[in-house]
Amino acid sequence: MTKPSTLRRILTTDLPVALIVLFAMAPFAWMILTSLTPSALITSSGVSLSPAGWSLDNYWRLIEQTSFLMNMLHSLIIAVGTMLLGLLVAVTAAYAFSRFRFPGRRLLMLQFLLINMFPVVLLILPLFVLMRRFGLLDTHVGLILANSTVAIPFAVWMLTSYVGAIPKSLDEAAMTDGCSRLTTLRRIVLPLMVPGIISTGIYIFITAWNEYLYALTLGGRNVRPVTVAIQTLIGEYQIEWGLLAAGAVVGALPATLLFLFVQRHLIGGMTQGAVKG
Amino acid sequence: MSIVTTTRAAERSGSFWRRAHLTPYWLLAPAVVVTAVIVFLPMLQAVATSFYDLILFRPNASRFVGFGNYIKLLQDPVFWTALWNTVIWIGLTVPLQMGLGLITAILLNREFPWRGLARALIIIPWALPSVVIALMWRWIYDPNTGVLNDLLIYLSVVQGAVPWLADPHLALYAVIATLTWQGFPFFAVMILAGLQGIPKSQYEAASLDGASPWRQFLHITLPGIMPVLATAGLLRVIWVANSMDVIFVMTGGGPGYSTHTLPLYAFIKARQNLDFGYGTAIAVTFTILLGSFVAVYLARTMREVEK
Numbered sequence: 001m002t003k004p005s006t007l008r009r010i011l012t013t014d015l016p017v018a019l020i021v022l023f024a025m026a027p028f029a030w031m032i033l034t035s036l037t038p039s040a041l042i043t044s045s046g047v048s049l050s051p052a053g054w055s056l057d058n059y060w061r062l063i064e065q066t067s068f069l070m071n072m073l074h075s076l077i078i079a080v081g082t083m084l085l086g087l088l089v090a091v092t093a094a095y096a097f098s099r100f101r102f103p104g105r106r107l108l109m110l111q112f113l114l115i116n117m118f119p120v121v122l123l124i125l126p127l128f129v130l131m132r133r134f135g136l137l138d139t140h141v142g143l144i145l146a147n148s149t150v151a152i153p154f155a156v157w158m159l160t161s162y163v164g165a166i167p168k169s170l171d172e173a174a175m176t177d178g179c180s181r182l183t184t185l186r187r188i189v190l191p192l193m194v195p196g197i198i199s200t201g202i203y204i205f206i207t208a209w210n211e212y213l214y215a216l217t218l219g220g221r222n223v224r225p226v227t228v229a230i231q232t233l234i235g236e237y238q239i240e241w242g243l244l245a246a247g248a249v250v251g252a253l254p255a256t257l258l259f260l261f262v263q264r265h266l267i268g269g270m271t272q273g274a275v276k277g
Numbered sequence: 278m279s280i281v282t283t284t285r286a287a288e289r290s291g292s293f294w295r296r297a298h299l300t301p302y303w304l305l306a307p308a309v310v311v312t313a314v315i316v317f318l319p320m321l322q323a324v325a326t327s328f329y330d331l332i333l334f335r336p337n338a339s340r341f342v343g344f345g346n347y348i349k350l351l352q353d354p355v356f357w358t359a360l361w362n363t364v365i366w367i368g369l370t371v372p373l374q375m376g377l378g379l380i381t382a383i384l385l386n387r388e389f390p391w392r393g394l395a396r397a398l399i400i401i402p403w404a405l406p407s408v409v410i411a412l413m414w415r416w417i418y419d420p421n422t423g424v425l426n427d428l429l430i431y432l433s434v435v436q437g438a439v440p441w442l443a444d445p446h447l448a449l450y451a452v453i454a455t456l457t458w459q460g461f462p463f464f465a466v467m468i469l470a471g472l473q474g475i476p477k478s479q480y481e482a483a484s485l486d487g488a489s490p491w492r493q494f495l496h497i498t499l500p501g502i503m504p505v506l507a508t509a510g511l512l513r514v515i516w517v518a519n520s521m522d523v524i525f526v527m528t529g530g531g532p533g534y535s536t537h538t539l540p541l542y543a544f545i546k547a548r549q550n551l552d553f554g555y556g557t558a559i560a561v562t563f564t565i566l567l568g569s570f571v572a573v574y575l576a577r578t579m580r581e582v583e584k
Contacts, residue, residue, distance in 0.1 A: 259404035
């Protein structure tokens, strides 16, 4: 009885799932294989499927001949900056939304949701004009501010749902004991928010790290994040797929690993629509 | 315990929460001020710019043209091409993502030994930077050395190499395939969460009554995940409509205008011709067209929050 049912499960569940997993993973796996095949071999005989033809050649070239590590540093500065700014302003906002009932609350919450729906293209053009006027083009600050247009509303909504899950009676108890509002936030609510803050922060980091259009438009020669740098690896005359693949793998790695780490915690915020992409 | 009861009493008397009625505004001020400066100010600027004839590096030649850019827009054949492409783009991508996501979610909701692993692996496309996705698929679609043509020729599906991204009739669909790949994990994860919220007892009762798996799907599963499908679908329509980075890197809108969507057209106009007046006019028009979806979505979400 168990044997045919296991077989049936394999045919109706494991096999289709395996096909979907293959579909989801194959393109990136192909990219990894490409990055492991030396460029000369790609043009002569194609991507090497067997480990015999593999080498780290493309990765060495990426580190030695290009400024890729510098680009990683720029991305790191921008992503961490966006994360800090986003969390800093969102923590108090989330506390206010979840703990107070005040005139304009609904409207303000709506406003943060609305911002997330704005087309990037509507913001990117005026931001370019404004940042050009204030000398913010090609600076870390400029890109941190641009990425914050996505990060702040996202963080506000995520954290509001996290604070909402912390019982109000804890605040009330602290305040009866003589704590002020801000002390209560700092001593009682903030420590309980830590898991929420971490996963929200990581998600902001990922989004800012992966962001491309702002980086392309508002960045430049001095500040060139990884996503833009990967594209410049394409080469002037012919496409260097091996080098490009190595850059893509290295550039995608930090965000992908972090994503696998936090994905479980994001579902709650997602159903409220705060997640982009 | 006694503390809780006394605070309850204080709350009821009203003095407790009302004492500092300005506090929430102070707490909100940083977030509101920053977003006002980096979102609403630029947006107003965009609306203003759309009434000007502004070529960025000839600022002195800038002049007010009223609705001139918008009138020009209606007579611009590329605008209509881009609008039609946007409709196909959304109309195919979102249902394909949703369909594949639904199948994936139903499969992942079953019991099998490596479920956790499968779930984590399926999410990978979602985590990758869009520029990596776009370049990766360009490499796969490459007419000379791309693996897709090799594979299809090997399987005798096609006779010769297909120039996926260089053929004006194929390019848009090739990009849609890429976007479907990128977006289905989002639906899978959302729908899976919805499926897990349906009580098992409903299925048990239904099979006792002799309902076929198909009828169970139709009468239990589908109604159960309808709210999730609606929310995720709306969110995705807005997101897919807005997303232009993958198309931009894959085709740059070409060949010709065959993969121009409205936001991409606005971006290219401003970026390549530095025609910011006309570019923002396209962007504003697109935003207004998208507005109805956004309004429905906002109304739904705010209703949830009020509950």
